[in-house]
Amino acid sequence: MNTWLLIFGMLAITFLTRYAFFAWPNLRFPRLVEQGLHYVPVAVLTAIVVPGMLLREGEWALHWRNAYLLAGVLAIAIAVLTRNLLATIAGGLLCFFLLRWAFGQLTL
Template structure:
């Protein structure tokens, strides 16, 4: 029963937040709040990706043979230099698979 209550509570909160933009279309945020909201996607993506880079097996893996960490750092470098999403994704994936191959971690 508690789980269903939590699910319906989250449903109601999500609905009200999204419906508010239709109910009050002229609602404007202060400039400082708008500037802060620009960082939300970066913060959410970071919170999703970084634990996978630092703890790929569920434990800290700050080692030289952690392909996840090295490929992630490579992708960050490519993104900073190129500012190109496709180059970042392609370079990160290519680097990841090449590192896994070089470290003998690919299941063949």
């Protein structure tokens, strides 16, 4: 019962936050809130990606044979230098798979 209550509670909150923009189209946020909302996608993606880069199988993996960490650092460097999303994704994935293959973690 608690699981269903939690699911329906999350459904209601998600629906109301999305529906508010359609119900009240003239709703405007203060400038400070709008500026803060620009950082939400970056914060969410960082919270998803960084644990996968730093923690492998529940253990810290801060060593040179961590392909996830090395490819992530390279992808960050590509993003800073090129400011091109496609180059960042392609370069990061290429580096990741090449590192996994070089470390013997990927069989072809």
